[in-house]
Amino acid sequence: MSVAAPPEAPAAPNLRALLPDELATWLGAHGVACTLAEARSVLSRELACRPDERPKRETVKKAVRDAVRELVDHRRLTVVERVEDPADGFVKYLLRSPDGALSEAVRIPLEKPDTFTVCLSSQVGCAMACDFCATGRLGLQRNLAAWEMFDAFQIVRDEAPGRVTGAVFMGQGEPLHNYDEVLRAARVLSDPSGGRIKAEAITISTVGLVPAIRRFAGEGHRYRLIVSLTSAIEARRATLMPVTRKYGLDELAAAIREVARTTGGRVTVAWVVIAGVNTGDDEVEALRALLGDVPLRVNLIDVNDARPDGYRRADEVEMARFRDALSTLGVPIVRRYSGGQARHAACGMLAARHFESSTTVS
Numbered sequence: 001m002s003v004a005a006p007p008e009a010p011a012a013p014n015l016r017a018l019l020p021d022e023l024a025t026w027l028g029a030h031g032v033a034c035t036l037a038e039a040r041s042v043l044s045r046e047l048a049c050r051p052d053e054r055p056k057r058e059t060v061k062k063a064v065r066d067a068v069r070e071l072v073d074h075r076r077l078t079v080v081e082r083v084e085d086p087a088d089g090f091v092k093y094l095l096r097s098p099d100g101a102l103s104e105a106v107r108i109p110l111e112k113p114d115t116f117t118v119c120l121s122s123q124v125g126c127a128m129a130c131d132f133c134a135t136g137r138l139g140l141q142r143n144l145a146a147w148e149m150f151d152a153f154q155i156v157r158d159e160a161p162g163r164v165t166g167a168v169f170m171g172q173g174e175p176l177h178n179y180d181e182v183l184r185a186a187r188v189l190s191d192p193s194g195g196r197i198k199a200e201a202i203t204i205s206t207v208g209l210v211p212a213i214r215r216f217a218g219e220g221h222r223y224r225l226i227v228s229l230t231s232a233i234e235a236r237r238a239t240l241m242p243v244t245r246k247y248g249l250d251e252l253a254a255a256i257r258e259v260a261r262t263t264g265g266r267v268t269v270a271w272v273v274i275a276g277v278n279t280g281d282d283e284v285e286a287l288r289a290l291l292g293d294v295p296l297r298v299n300l301i302d303v304n305d306a307r308p309d310g311y312r313r314a315d316e317v318e319m320a321r322f323r324d325a326l327s328t329l330g331v332p333i334v335r336r337y338s339g340g341q342a343r344h345a346a347c348g349m350l351a352a353r354h355f356e357s358s359t360t361v362s
């Protein structure tokens, strides 16, 4: 699979992709003495605080502030549009990068009042071509750089009328297809001088890129991984998610076992529920055969892509029947609300709500 690189990076690193030690090292390499405390202070002021919360008094010496201004890239995204869905409070942001690329982020209200999570895109377009997904039909234009992902978070956070407590990489793109930049963004998001989000409140989704899942498992991250399974039947999944032709279900199941082993906890699998397609008893039995020995949690997400001739959401009767059948597996089943049905149609996996206070429905 070819990976489109971000547009040629300027020589200077972007401020929004730097950790304090990296900033201090970068400035030191350019002959500017900067202590770790000073680097932390610079980054905290710019990244960790909303503009109205920034301390009035400047504590970092002028030489360092001047060097940061001159030696570090400060480019940011611009907001093209923000659209709130009055039905559910989701706010979708359309953002423009300096090269003109457009990407999306979504502010998602959580069940706890005045708290939000941010759904981030990892790529412009997507190469995975999932059959139920509008983004998949665009193809991949390019990877987003870590700073673009962090900046999307920062823009959304700074406008939120409350606290942003999490981030989910479930917007456009396949996060593990842009592994290094997504993991860098997650590190800056969870740094006390960056996004100040708990590592466990950062969720990274994947359609099942097996080598990247193995790498993730081996690196021992505290971020949460969600594998979008959607079907446990090889031929059906290959139609819905062509990635299956490259990494078959047995290989994927082995990688999921590895995640379970290294994290010692349940592995979350997402199931994009499509009426009449992947809600039958055959799926439940296939899932039992494939992963019945693995501690799982199953997230049910309504397909979020209304094509006139295409896939439909399951009605409540079909959903309840499927949930009951799944409950025989003895694993927690969580129905995720997939927001913005009316105005935010995009990725079939986009932005499931209730990441922190979910409702177990069986």
Ligand code: SF4
Pocket (backbone or CB within 6 Å): 126, 127, 128, 129, 130, 133, 134, 135, 136, 137, 171, 172, 173, 174, 207, 347, 348, 349
């Ligand atoms: S569902 Fe996600 S991974 Fe699949 S094509 Fe859409 S954006 Fe890509």
